Amino acid sequence: MSAHSEHHVVPVKVYLAIFGALMVGTALTVFVAQFNFGVLNVLIALTVACIKATLVILFFMHVAYSSRLTKVVIGAGIFWFAILIFMTITDYRVRQDWHVGLGSLEKPAAEQPAAPQPSGSGH
Amino acid sequence: MSEHAEHVPGLAHHFVSMEQQKEAGTVGMWVFLVTELMFFGGLFLVYTIFRSTYPLGFEYGSFLLNMPLGLTNTIVLILSSLTMAMGVHSAQTNKQGALQMYLIVTLLLCLVFLGIKTVEYRSKLHDHLFPAYTTYNPAIKEAEPNNHHAVPQALKSEVRTFLWIYFLMTGLHAFHMIVGAGMLVGLIWMARKGKFNDVYNSPIEIGGLYWHFVDIVWIFLFPLLYLSGYHLNVGH
Structure with a gap:
């Protein structure tokens, strides 16, 4: 029915890479927050948060394979x-x-x- | 497919195959998560409108929060998402011991998060920062210029608005964590009875979807609540 995506097992390496990317994103957000860029602060924070959320949705939540x-x-x-x-x-x-x-x-x-x-x- | 499909453990009789059952469960969970998105989304909308109305009040309010604890909770939660994903992987590869271990670690990380949240809430109550009428009485900057957590008199009410949004959004998020803890206890109990394997693991996968969603909400809450006033810290 729904293709062969059903039995797709995401490799552990992918999970670890996503975890690493999420940690880097968190560190970047905190680093940037030290400076006052005005409106740019919230734009940078939201951009990084959106990228992190997309990574979680695609790989931790398996949507890339759904x-x-x-x-x-x-x-x-x-x-x-x-x-x-x-x-x-x-x-x-x-x-x-x-x-x-x-x-x-x-x-x-x-x-x-x-x-x-x-x-x-x-x- | 075959007439013996009903003998597959975990396959409900009204589904044709394991694939169909899993698809129905996954789509159903995502429909629920979309309603959750609308639920939290309304609050993010409230946050956006009030922040653009009271930008200074939100900066000072954010400055009152304990950034290192918020950051610690962010790391704890992302780590718990990894352990949950590893739990799904263990179920899919039929590693019973690893599955139980990862679920238990996820539950422990959930409890660490809630413990840190409790410490934060208690310190806010202690500093008279809970924004209810009878409890809100922050230190005033004009009276205590050296108190880093004092609020300028002119911003007292605006900061209170921020704190209402802080308590509402983090409280609702924490409630989802508590529900998630209950879910994990159930999954651990089922895993210990050996219910999951490489053929049947939908509850683990769907529970994982819920857990990752709660993680995503925090990924947005952390910068919006804890970091929007963090640059004020560097001035001191």
Whole structure:
């Protein structure tokens, strides 16, 4: 039915190589995080994390050797997830006032102590 | 295929062959993992929106976390993924002793992870950093300029938002680890009874899929939570 991929046994060497790559990726992420590159920091961190996740999915989770049906299910899932993320983010971005909407958390707290002072006489 | 297919140990009667059974199990598990992706994905979306709204609060909040412990847990978890993969390999090559050994090591690494997580949570509670109304009372930078883990007064609430997201996401991840520990106990018990071999090993393989997924979630959580403020550390 589903090709001869079923009895594929991934060699131990592959597992060890993936483990090594994951460790190198972790070390690289921590090394880069020492420096302040601004927006680049999170981009580098996410790029390395995506590469690590892809390695885990392809080899530890055997997707590289899986049937086409399995690959389609995963691809559709990730595509749907991308819609969730991108549609929401673009919606937030086009609303000019979305930062204002969430607002600075400190403002209400800062105004509260100032309010009772003018009305010293109370009720 | 043959009428005697039902005599193969581990093959349920409603499947034609071992291959078909394994395919059904694998696809079913991946459908479940896709729902998990949406589940955690919503939280990653929350993280993204709040981080872009309060970038400084997230940097300071991240700085409050114990990076070396987070890194240790990252290594522990990736190592446990390797031992789980080796467990699958042992089952596929019918090495009973190695299978049990790798499953037990994976379980131990899981417990090490949860132990380190407990230490971290306790230290956050101790420093009044659990973000609930009655427990959140961090040291303030203006009052204690030499306290490396003090928060500027102006960022107190923003850091609290970060800490809510930290506790929510790592807590949910830790819950998945606890479920995974239970799963491993079950797999070890079944492996000791000799249920798995080179023909029938789907539970090990599918359990492995779950375990690797939990590892992937942490691969994203570690840099986003622990490293986004790490460069502040170098300034001191």
